[in-house]
Amino acid sequence: MNELVFFINNVVIAGSVTGSIYAIGAIGVTLVFSIMRFAHFAHADMMTFGAFMVLLLTMAFPGAGAVVGLPTAVVMLPLAMALTALLAVGIDKAFYKPLRAHGVKPIVIVIGSLGVTLMLQGLIRLFAGTSAQSLYIAERKEIYRLELPFELATRPIIVTEPQVILFILTIAAVVGLHLFLNRSRLGKAMRAMSDNPDLAQASGININTIVAVTWVIVGGLAAIAGTLLSLDVTFKPDLSFFLLLPIFAAAIVGGVGHPYGAIAGGFVVGFAETLAVFNWTVMLRPIAHHFPDWLELPRNLAFVGTEYKIVVPFFILVAILVWRPTGIFKGKVIS
Amino acid sequence: MPLLEARDVHGGYGGMNILNGVNMTIEADEIGVIVGPNGAGKSTMLKAIFGLLTVNQGEILLRGEPIHNLPPNKLVQKGMGFIPQEKNVFPSLTVKENLEMGAFLKPNNVKRMLDKVYGFFPPLYEKRHQPAGELSGGQRQMVAMGRALMAEPDVLLLDEPTAGLSPLYMNEIFERVKEINAAGVGILMVEQNAKQALAIADKGFVLAAGQNRFTDTGAALLADPDVAKSFLGG
Numbered sequence: 001m002n003e004l005v006f007f008i009n010n011v012v013i014a015g016s017v018t019g020s021i022y023a024i025g026a027i028g029v030t031l032v033f034s035i036m037r038f039a040h041f042a043h044a045d046m047m048t049f050g051a052f053m054v055l056l057l058t059m060a061f062p063g064a065g066a067v068v069g070l071p072t073a074v075v076m077l078p079l080a081m082a083l084t085a086l087l088a089v090g091i092d093k094a095f096y097k098p099l100r101a102h103g104v105k106p107i108v109i110v111i112g113s114l115g116v117t118l119m120l121q122g123l124i125r126l127f128a129g130t131s132a133q134s135l136y137i138a139e140r141k142e143i144y145r146l147e148l149p150f151e152l153a154t155r156p157i158i159v160t161e162p163q164v165i166l167f168i169l170t171i172a173a174v175v176g177l178h179l180f181l182n183r184s185r186l187g188k189a190m191r192a193m194s195d196n197p198d199l200a201q202a203s204g205i206n207i208n209t210i211v212a213v214t215w216v217i218v219g220g221l222a223a224i225a226g227t228l229l230s231l232d233v234t235f236k237p238d239l240s241f242f243l244l245l246p247i248f249a250a251a252i253v254g255g256v257g258h259p260y261g262a263i264a265g266g267f268v269v270g271f272a273e274t275l276a277v278f279n280w281t282v283m284l285r286p287i288a289h290h291f292p293d294w295l296e297l298p299r300n301l302a303f304v305g306t307e308y309k310i311v312v313p314f315f316i317l318v319a320i321l322v323w324r325p326t327g328i329f330k331g332k333v334i335s
Numbered sequence: 336m337p338l339l340e341a342r343d344v345h346g347g348y349g350g351m352n353i354l355n356g357v358n359m360t361i362e363a364d365e366i367g368v369i370v371g372p373n374g375a376g377k378s379t380m381l382k383a384i385f386g387l388l389t390v391n392q393g394e395i396l397l398r399g400e401p402i403h404n405l406p407p408n409k410l411v412q413k414g415m416g417f418i419p420q421e422k423n424v425f426p427s428l429t430v431k432e433n434l435e436m437g438a439f440l441k442p443n444n445v446k447r448m449l450d451k452v453y454g455f456f457p458p459l460y461e462k463r464h465q466p467a468g469e470l471s472g473g474q475r476q477m478v479a480m481g482r483a484l485m486a487e488p489d490v491l492l493l494d495e496p497t498a499g500l501s502p503l504y505m506n507e508i509f510e511r512v513k514e515i516n517a518a519g520v521g522i523l524m525v526e527q528n529a530k531q532a533l534a535i536a537d538k539g540f541v542l543a544a545g546q547n548r549f550t551d552t553g554a555a556l557l558a559d560p561d562v563a564k565s566f567l568g569g
Contacts, residue, residue, distance in 0.1 A: 185435070185442055188428065192436045195425040202385070202419065204411035204440040204486060 001152035006282050009158050015267075015274035017163055017232055018246075020170040023266025024225035025247035027177065027259050028218040034194035034257040035214045038106040041113040042091070043222060044240035044247060045120035046084055050223025051230040051239065052124050053080035055135055062138040073135040074165055077227055081220040088219030089212055091116055097211075117240065125237045132234040135227070162231035173224055174263060177217070181259065186213050194257060242310065246273070249313040253320050255327030264328055273312045276303040336399045338363040338521045339384070339490050344403070345392035346383045352391060353379045355545040359523070361490065361538065366512065366522040368536035368553060370529040370566060376545040377525040378420065381492045384523070385417040386410055397490070412440055416488035420495045420525075423479035426468025430459050433467045433478050437485030444487065452481040455511060473504030480511065484520070491515065493524035509535055529567050533557050541566055 025047060032040040057076035058064075065072030095116055099109050142161035147153075181187040186209075193200040193210050201207060226239065246269050254265025281301040288297050304311060320327060339361040347353035353376045361367045369377045382388050383403070384395055390403040397413055407417065416437075425433050434452055438445045453460040456477040462470060467478050476496055483491055496512070497505040505528060513535055516522050526532035533539045536553030541562060549562050556562050 185439070188432050188435060189439060191428055192425045192432075195427050196422055199419065199422060199425065200436070202407050202411070202417050203436045203482065204408045205436065206408055 001148070001150055002155045003283050003286060005148065005153055005155045005157055007278075011271070011274050011278055013157075013159060013163065015271040017166060017270075018274060019267035019270025020166055021225050021229045021232075021243075021266075022246050022250045022270045023263045024170060024173055024221050024228075025243060026250035026254060026262035026266045027174075028221045028225075029247055029251040030254070030256055030259055030262040031190075031214055031218050033251070035190060035211060036096070036100070036109075038096075038109040038113070039248070040218075041110065041244065042116040042120060043218070044243040045117050045124070046088060046219060046222035047226030047229070047243060048124055048237065048239045049087060049120060049226070050080050050084040050219075051135070051226035051235050052128055052237070053083045053223065054227045054230070055128070055133060055235050058135055058137050065139060071136060071139055071141075071161065071165070071231065073227060073231055077224065080227060081223040084223035085216040085219035088215040088222070092211065092215050117244075121238070121240065128235075128237045130237055132236045134234050135231050160232070162228065166228040166232060169224055169228060173221060177221075177259060180217075186210070190214060245310060245317070246270075246313040249317040249320075252325075253316060253327055255329030258327075258329040261327055261329035268328075269313050269316055272316055273309055276312045277306045277309055278302060337361060337396075338365075338398060339523065340396040340399075341380070341384065341393070342396070343393035344380070344383060344390055344395060346388055346390040347379065348388055353545050354383060356393065356547075357540075357542065357545065358547055358550070359538075359540055361521050361523055363489070363521050364516070364519070365537040366516050366535055366553075367524070367538045367540065368529075368532045369523070369525045369540045369542060370527075370532065371540075371542035371548070372566065375542040377542055378494050379545075380542065381417070381494050381523070381525055385415065385492055408440075411486055411488075414487075414489035416483035416486055416491045418479045418483050418491070418493045418496065420498055424467040424470075424475050424482070427466055429464050430467055430470070430478055431463040434459070434481050434485050437482035439486075441486060445485070448485045448487065452484050455484070455514060456481055473500050473507065476500065476504070476508055477511070480508075480515070484515065488520060490521040490523065493522065495525050495527055497526065497528055505531070530557065533567075 025043065029040060029043050032043070054073050054076050057079055058072045062072060065075050068075060095112055096109055099112055144159045145156035146159065147156045181191055189200065189205045190210055190213065193205060193207065229239065250265035250269045251262050252265070253268050254261025254263065279300050279302050281297055281299060284297055284301070291297070337360045341357055341359040344354050344357045345352050357380055359367065369380060371377050379388065383390050386405050386407050394401050395403040397415065402410060402413065425436060428436070434449060435445055438448055458474055459477055459481055462474065467475060470478065480496070496508050500508065509531060512522055512524065524532065533553040533556050539551060539553045539556040540547060541549040541556065549556055549559065
């Protein structure tokens, strides 16, 4: 039974955490692509920026969380979302909009977004330094230990407070986005524009409004994902390089342009990563005495070492591009 | 004052002119039909009116007001509707959502106009929760026309509404065009099925090489032996 608990702690929970973060990140990438038709490389930096805003706000008002009984970082999240949304709209106005107005090919805007990535990274490092910092400044990270009501299970299931908040916020973000895209006038217009931009324009839909709304949503979601990741581990100024590849892999696995595909893709990549670094020795130990003598169970039986975790999304990305470039949900092919 | 008037319109993509002086006049209660051989500039003329390409010379007037080179969303506000020949629905949106997008600029009218459009096209009511991409060609054309009607236009531009449809649907579409016109919407459409289209036309414009070749009532053009010989296949 303890093996099962170990599996739940190290795969089910860890995979869901990583999957949720990748899913929210990939939704942002997919939304930008479906409205503006380019791969937005600076997305992971918007996530970092959102987390950085939370860090600054938490440092400024360290006691704010105690008032409502939540971590201060979570209380500051709405404000950080607004700031990141503002940044996203600003970046579009300053860099991407002029490029679109020139009618350049998408690849030019993609390279432009690479420039924005480097710029944002420089800016964040300028103010945040290069070391990792915890978003729990004046508080302690709560850890919940759930004892299982089985005699054989002596170890508890371990969930931390930020992980619980992460699951709740992920569900809220997905449900909120679903309602927005399917019920609201602007959300439907966003889907219309993703379907057929010319006809959207011929219907009187103002493209600039839709683009701005998209950036507000993308910025807000990026701040959520970045902050939740930083809460779970720590805030690192170079967070984005570790996120960029997995979230693009997730968006492509799910089918570019499909928000629901991005969610599925996020969890596929998240779980694949977690399973790849999972130590299977623990699971095999109870049946080890059935093995022949010459077969000794190695101490660490993982597919890849933790330090090579990043190859997993890389492999998935290459595999999906070779065998099914449109992804699970038959999306568009990124160009 | 005519509803829609084009005076000596020259225009095209970039610097190249495809239209070399087209003249057209449509009154508020009329159906105008543009016919002519391939490459005559028929669809180009519709796109020029709807602001999708540059008018280099001449003018286009809507109720006497110059509208050439205004962007499409401004023209929708001014009461013009355009139905492209291809890609004229939002495939992943449901029929109802497609129609709602037509009334994007007039959200208060959605309920009333939905009822009206379902009245014109009863099959759309049955399929209102189905994605438009799953419909047949004829039903898709109905969605496209319905979407344009949702904005309560004064004038509707249709680019080959019957292209690729079976004769059954073709007649259905022509009937609906007549009904929509009778409900007070001016119509200007480009048609390959010239005979049938001219039969319902108040005005016909035969274009060739980007210019008016013949301009008359639909009936007169159908009766004209010259038009018949050169453009209607004898």
